[in-house]
Amino acid sequence: MDEGCKHYWVDGFIDTPIGKIRRINTSLIARDKIDGYMVRWGINRYSFTVSPGLYAVGNPDDTAPVLVTANYKLTFDILRKELYNQNLWVIVLDTKGINVWCAAGKGTFGTNELSNRINRLQLDKVVSHRTIIVPQLGAPGVAGHEVTKNTGFKIVYGPVRAADIREFLDNGLKTTPEMREVKFSCRDRLILTPMEMIPSLKYLVIIFVLLFVLNLINPRGFDFLNTVKVSIINFIPYLGAFLIGTLFVPLLLPYIPFRSFAMKGLTLGAIWTMIYIKINGVFLFPDSQLVIAGNTLLLLSISTYLALNFTGSSTYTSLSGTLKETIVTVPIAALASIVGIGLLVASKILNFG
Amino acid sequence: MGLKYLQDVVTLKLNVDKCIGCGLCVQVCPHNVFAIKEGKANILDKNSCMECGACSKNCPVSAIDVKSGVG
Numbered sequence: 001m002d003e004g005c006k007h008y009w010v011d012g013f014i015d016t017p018i019g020k021i022r023r024i025n026t027s028l029i030a031r032d033k034i035d036g037y038m039v040r041w042g043i044n045r046y047s048f049t050v051s052p053g054l055y056a057v058g059n060p061d062d063t064a065p066v067l068v069t070a071n072y073k074l075t076f077d078i079l080r081k082e083l084y085n086q087n088l089w090v091i092v093l094d095t096k097g098i099n100v101w102c103a104a105g106k107g108t109f110g111t112n113e114l115s116n117r118i119n120r121l122q123l124d125k126v127v128s129h130r131t132i133i134v135p136q137l138g139a140p141g142v143a144g145h146e147v148t149k150n151t152g153f154k155i156v157y158g159p160v161r162a163a164d165i166r167e168f169l170d171n172g173l174k175t176t177p178e179m180r181e182v183k184f185s186c187r188d189r190l191i192l193t194p195m196e197m198i199p200s201l202k203y204l205v206i207i208f209v210l211l212f213v214l215n216l217i218n219p220r221g222f223d224f225l226n227t228v229k230v231s232i233i234n235f236i237p238y239l240g241a242f243l244i245g246t247l248f249v250p251l252l253l254p255y256i257p258f259r260s261f262a263m264k265g266l267t268l269g270a271i272w273t274m275i276y277i278k279i280n281g282v283f284l285f286p287d288s289q290l291v292i293a294g295n296t297l298l299l300l301s302i303s304t305y306l307a308l309n310f311t312g313s314s315t316y317t318s319l320s321g322t323l324k325e326t327i328v329t330v331p332i333a334a335l336a337s338i339v340g341i342g343l344l345v346a347s348k349i350l351n352f353g
Numbered sequence: 354m355g356l357k358y359l360q361d362v363v364t365l366k367l368n369v370d371k372c373i374g375c376g377l378c379v380q381v382c383p384h385n386v387f388a389i390k391e392g393k394a395n396i397l398d399k400n401s402c403m404e405c406g407a408c409s410k411n412c413p414v415s416a417i418d419v420k421s422g423v424g
């Protein structure tokens with residue numbers, strides 16, 4: 001047996017013609033939930049994998065259905081918690097710890113891995129039927145007719161959401177249009193926001209360092225504590241722009257006008273920037289047109305660019321559309337940022353003049 | 354809540370002559386872009402396509418062409 005028998009969610013073994021098969025416990029414990037949070041906040045993201053292979057749920061026999069999933073722990077947990085009181089087989093593919101959808105896009109959840117796995121496992125000795133159920137989100141990587149040619153097993157695509165598995169099985173392996181549709185609910189979008197924020201934190205760090213350095217250069221002399229204080233307060237409008245791009249645009253997506261993500265970010269960014277301009281002094285910025293203009297350009301660029309980034313996580317944007325808006329937005333945002341920083345630096349230099 | 358993305362940029366193409374009406378594209382599409390009418394696939398709502406490539410990958414007669422990649 002491989003290291004997989006050490007998985008704490010394996011609660012027993014089932015005898016089959018190909019040997020002992022590990023049985024999955026379908027109830028999640030606190031540890032699974034903690035794992036889930038850690039993974040979503042980007043901690044240890046790639047170490048939560050499940051060893052690939054065949055698993056049993058309940059007491060399956062040779063007529064029990066066969067499901068396929070990815071070896072990303074979160075995906076696996078979402079599936080197994082829906083399988084209580086079921087008797088079936090689950091094949092875990094080696095997707096390098098990536099979820100079904102992303103792995104299908106990369107091809108690791110794909111025709112080859114699935115065909116090889118079925119043949120290597122000798123699935124035909126475990127079950128007497130010749131049907132396997134593949135999650136529909138795996139379809140971009142799996143050519144059903146080729147898997148059939150390679151293995152003799154027919155592919156049936158199951159529902160998008162694990163929560164519909166039960167109904168799908170009861171329905172005689174039929175999906176409804178409802179089960180097939182990928183939605184992008186408020187909750188789905190909220191779950192993705194940490195993944196948006198963490199990789200973008202670097203922009204915040206750059207901005208803070210910039211503000212700090214500019215504040216250090218002070219004609220009235222050097223005052224470290226005051227520089228820190230002013231920089232932190234200067235930073236608040238930027239934190240706002242960051243949250244617009246990574247949290248508010250994703251959350252309010254359907255309610256913000258425009259289809260383009262960049263335009264959605266620009267819209268919220270413009271509202272926030274207008275508020276900033278009105279109360280510039282509150283954030284301890286000098287009362288200077290140059291500073292206000294510089295900050296305006298930077299705030300608008302940041303909220304627009306970060307909102308555009310969210311196309312990478314959304315479940316309805318096409319590559320052609322994303323490319324189209326990226327090609328227009330990124331050069332403009334980059335140029336505006338450079339001019340913005342230039343204006344802030346220029347105002348500093350004029351201060352000394 | 355129908356979220357819609359940019360219009361008229363999608364690269365999805367269907368060759369109706371090749372289509373054998375098996376319905377696999379309908380089953381794999383996450384945005385209900387296709388429907389079968391009179392034994393042939395039809396593109397109902399091209400602008401909803403996210404170019405995931407599931408339909409072209411699973412069409413047994415290669416009747417669908419799409420430049421895939423998730424945006």
Ligand code: SF4
Pocket residue numbers: 371372373374375376377378379393394411412413414415416417
């Ligand atoms: S999968 Fe291909 S052959 Fe089958 S209905 Fe769709 S287009 Fe036609």
Ligand code: SF4
Pocket residue numbers: 365381382383384385386387401402403404405406407408409419
């Ligand atoms: S590429 Fe994906 S979203 Fe577009 S029609 Fe095909 S299956 Fe549907």
